[in-house]
Amino acid sequence: MTARVVMKLRVEAARLATQQVLHLTLVHASRPELPAWEPGAHVDLRLPDGRIRQYSLCGDPGDRRTYQIAIKREDAGRGASRWAHDALVEGAVAHVSAPRNNFPIRQAARHVFVLGGIGVTPGLPMARRLAAEGADVAVHFCARSASEAPLLAELSAACGDRLSTWFSAEGRRFDPRAVGPYSEGACLYVCGPRRLLDAVRDAAAALGWPETSVHAEAFQATLDENFKPEPFDAKLASTGATLHVPADRSLLEVLRDHGVTMPSSCELGVCGSCVCGYKDGVVIHRDAVISVADRQDRIAPCVSRARVSVTLDL
Amino acid sequence: MNDSHHSAPPDAGSAVPGPAMVEAFAHAAGSIARQVPGGASGFKGVLLHIHVAPEASFEMEELAEAECVAGRGIVGDRYYEGTGTYSPKPDTREVTLIEQEALDALARNDPPLQGGAIALAPGDHRRNLTVRGVPLNHLVGRRFRVGDVILRGGRLNFPCKYLEELLGLPVYLPLYNRSGLNCGIERGGVIRPGDAIELLDDDGA
Numbered sequence: 001m002t003a004r005v006v007m008k009l010r011v012e013a014a015r016l017a018t019q020q021v022l023h024l025t026l027v028h029a030s031r032p033e034l035p036a037w038e039p040g041a042h043v044d045l046r047l048p049d050g051r052i053r054q055y056s057l058c059g060d061p062g063d064r065r066t067y068q069i070a071i072k073r074e075d076a077g078r079g080a081s082r083w084a085h086d087a088l089v090e091g092a093v094a095h096v097s098a099p100r101n102n103f104p105i106r107q108a109a110r111h112v113f114v115l116g117g118i119g120v121t122p123g124l125p126m127a128r129r130l131a132a133e134g135a136d137v138a139v140h141f142c143a144r145s146a147s148e149a150p151l152l153a154e155l156s157a158a159c160g161d162r163l164s165t166w167f168s169a170e171g172r173r174f175d176p177r178a179v180g181p182y183s184e185g186a187c188l189y190v191c192g193p194r195r196l197l198d199a200v201r202d203a204a205a206a207l208g209w210p211e212t213s214v215h216a217e218a219f220q221a222t223l224d225e226n227f228k229p230e231p232f233d234a235k236l237a238s239t240g241a242t243l244h245v246p247a248d249r250s251l252l253e254v255l256r257d258h259g260v261t262m263p264s265s266c267e268l269g270v271c272g273s274c275v276c277g278y279k280d281g282v283v284i285h286r287d288a289v290i291s292v293a294d295r296q297d298r299i300a301p302c303v304s305r306a307r308v309s310v311t312l313d314l
Numbered sequence: 315m316n317d318s319h320h321s322a323p324p325d326a327g328s329a330v331p332g333p334a335m336v337e338a339f340a341h342a343a344g345s346i347a348r349q350v351p352g353g354a355s356g357f358k359g360v361l362l363h364i365h366v367a368p369e370a371s372f373e374m375e376e377l378a379e380a381e382c383v384a385g386r387g388i389v390g391d392r393y394y395e396g397t398g399t400y401s402p403k404p405d406t407r408e409v410t411l412i413e414q415e416a417l418d419a420l421a422r423n424d425p426p427l428q429g430g431a432i433a434l435a436p437g438d439h440r441r442n443l444t445v446r447g448v449p450l451n452h453l454v455g456r457r458f459r460v461g462d463v464i465l466r467g468g469r470l471n472f473p474c475k476y477l478e479e480l481l482g483l484p485v486y487l488p489l490y491n492r493s494g495l496n497c498g499i500e501r502g503g504v505i506r507p508g509d510a511i512e513l514l515d516d517d518g519a
Contacts, residue, residue, distance in 0.1 A: 005480055006372045030375070095372070 004097040006046060007034075009067065011092045017070055021118060021150040022085050025059075026067045026094060033064045039125035040103035040217075043067065045084065046095035050292070053080045056122035056191075056217070057099060058151060061129075067096070070150055072118040103217040105129065109185030110136040114176070114200050116192020117143050120151050122217055123191055128158035142166040142174040142196065176203030182213065191217040233309040236260070237279060242309075251301035260314055262301065269303035276301065281310030333396030334404040335385060338468030338498030339455065341406045347455025347467070359448030359511035361460055362414055365437040366391035370399040371480065374437035382409065382463045384502040388442055399476060405496070406468030412441035412494035413450055420488050428484050438481060441471065441494050448511050450495040457500065457516065461509030464501040471496050 009026040017023040028034055042056045059068030071088075074081045088094055103122050105111070111130050115123040120141060130137040139159050143149035145167045156163055166174035176199045179188055188209055190200045197216045204214050229247045234254065236243070245254045252274055255262055263273045269287030278299045284307065287300035299310070338344045365374035369392050380388050387394030387408040393401060400407065417439065423431040436444060443460065453467035473489035 004371065006369070008373070097371075 004044070004100060005035075006044075006095050006097050009034075009094050009096045011088050011090050011094060012066065014088060014090050017150040018148050020073045020148070022071045022073065022088070023058075023150070024069050024071070024088055024094075026069070026096060027065060029093060034067055035098045036064065037061055037067075037099035038101050039105055039129045040122045041099040041101040042103075042122070043069065043099050044097035045069070045080075046097070047080055047083060051080060053084075056103075058121040058124050058154075061125060067099075070118060070121050072150070103189070103191070103215065106187045106215065108187035108213075110183060110187070111138070112179050112186065112188045113137070113139040114174075114179060114188070114190045114192070114196065115139065115141050115155075116174075116196040117148075118150055119190075119192030119196070119217070120149070120155060121191075123189065124151055124155050124158065126189065127155065127162075131159055131162060137162050138180075139163045140166060140174065140178055142168075142192070145169040176200045177207065179204055179207065179209070182208040182210070186213060188214045189217075190214065229305055230307070232306045234306065235309065235311040236314050237311055238314060245305070250303065251299075251305060255301060255314070267302040269300045272300065274300060274302050277313030279311040279313060282307040283310055333386075333393065333398075333401050335387075335408055335498065336404050336406045336468070337385070338406045338408075338466035338496075338500075341468040343469035344406065344455045344467060349455075352452060353456035353513055354449040354452040355513050357447060357449060357511075357513065359445050361443055361505060361507055361509040361511060362446055363436045363444040363507060364388075364505065365440075365442055365444070366394075367398075367440065368392060368395070369397045370401075374440055376437060379504055379506045380442075381504055382499050382502045384499045386499070391442060406498055407496050408499045409443060409465060409497045410441040410471055410494055411443040411445055411448070411450055411465075411497065412439050412471070413448065413492065414444055414446040416489070416492035416494070417444070419492070420485070428488055432483055432485060432488060434481075434483070434485070439485075439489075439494075440477060440480075443505075445511055451492070453495055453513070457514040458512060459514055460511050461505045462501070462503040463499065463505050464514065465497040466500050468496050468498050470494075 008029045010029050011024055012027045013025040015023050037057055038061060042054045044052045044054055046052055055069040055071060057067055058070050059066060071081050071084045073085045105126050113123050113127055123139065127137060127139050139155065139162055141149060141155060141163060146152060149165070149167070164178065166172050179200065188204055190197050201214060231247045232245050234243045234245055234251055243254050243258055245251050252262060252267065262276070275290060275298055277297050283299050284305045285295050286303040290298045290300060339348055364377040364380045366377060366380065366388055367374045368390065382388055383394065392398035393407045417434050420432040420434060451470060454469060456467050458465055471494040473486045473493045478484060478486050
């Protein structure tokens with residue numbers, strides 16, 4: 001995991017931005033100023049059980065006193081958002097890392113945003129900054145309805161007539177072709193659920209957008225974006241076969257290549273479908289599903305790796 | 315020093331056993347340093363700041379006073395709790411010290427081997443005690459007092475890339491050889507900023 005200082009931040013204000021989205025204003029428990037950030041940045045929120053969730057900063061980078069994040073309650077999720085909604089009341093203390101930016105504003109002649117639901121969070125400060133600079137910017141915001149569109153008023157205030165809203169319950173389902181044809185030097189930013197990202201990528205490709213002009217931010221369980229995978233060997237306990245896992249491939253992929261079929265679903269280390277046992281070896285656990293107690297002998301081959309070698313109970 | 319290999323932490327009122335610590339004078343560095351004369355004498359330094367962090371990566375928090383527990387660390391610190399970045403690796407790190415003079419040198423870009431001056435706010439260096447007038451590099455294998463607490467120099471501290479990454483500042487080179495001192499606690503007690511720091515001989519308390 002990449003090192004970033006963890007701060008104790010106090011919840012100064014907590015309000016519901018929609019019925020499902022909790023909007024938090026956080027201040028440092030003892031310092032007047034928080035680390036600076038640029039639009040697109042996120043922070044890690046540490047849960048009491050040690051899990052980490054990433055939330056984009058959706059406030060104003062010029063305000064060094066507060067951070068603002070918005071957390072959608074996912075009742076079908078794994079408990080992180082439910083915990084946040086229940087525990088992060090006014091006055092509560094949250095353990096929050098210093099910001100990092102994996103989704104920065106690019107140098108571009110034109111900026112097109114597609115934001116889906118809670119995916120508005122990084123897009124709001126980005127669009128606000130670009131609009132204030134007088135840049136050529138267009139923003140598409142998709143949600144079920146206006147009342148379920150978090151930070152809609154803020155986004156509307158920032159973007160004015162540069163904003164197009166797409167509310168499916170009101171008969172305006174987002175058409176990814178709305179991003180329009182590619183123009184020289186344009187940049188497309190997409191943030192939202194995986195299916196929106198996929199749909200926009202496909203439509204953009206068909207409309208002539210080069211892959212390098214499309215930038216996506218998915219909210220997923222990537223714990224350590226700077227992790228550098230190393231090659232290692234995996235031995236199968238049943239057959240004694242040794243499989244080499246190159247740095248750029250997952251253990252799950254290599255197992256599949258060799259006819260070891262594993263159930264899998266998310267392939268992000270979240271769902272637990274592909275988890276199997278292991279015996280010896282030093283495993284680098286990168287999943288978000290196996291409990292600490294079980295990490296002695298369970299591995300998620302979709303994301304986790306080993307130092308040098310590992311023997312799998314397969 | 316017949317107690318130099320004594321490393322079991324005394325009961326600090328906690329049911330949880332402390333993390334594995336290497337007693338300062340049993341450390342590979344400290345044990346050798348004890349066999350030769352040294353230890354600048356005659357200095358009288360002062361404790362400026364006390365900082366602890368509750369867990370690895372957490373911001374350091376300044377304390378107005380701190381309880382030092384022999385064989386274990388400063389109550390509330392990650393190395394006392396065993397939750398530090400390096401806690402799984404047995405070493406001497408009950409208490410770490412750094413010289414204010416070293417921080418002053420960084421702040422004036424002296425020597426000018428990096429891009430420019432580096433201002434480290436108190437506690438950003440992640441050492442527990444910031445001291446002035448104490449020649450820390452001379453205190454490996456020596457005993458000295460901070461107020462009523464007696465510390466043993468176990469080894470020189472050295473900067474780590476982890477700190478660089480955490481701070482986002484290129485502190486590795488400029489801190490090299492003046493990164494402070496890792497100590498064990500021979501006699502525990504309460505310390506406060508302003509406490510005097512002096513060398514002790516091997517018998518004196």
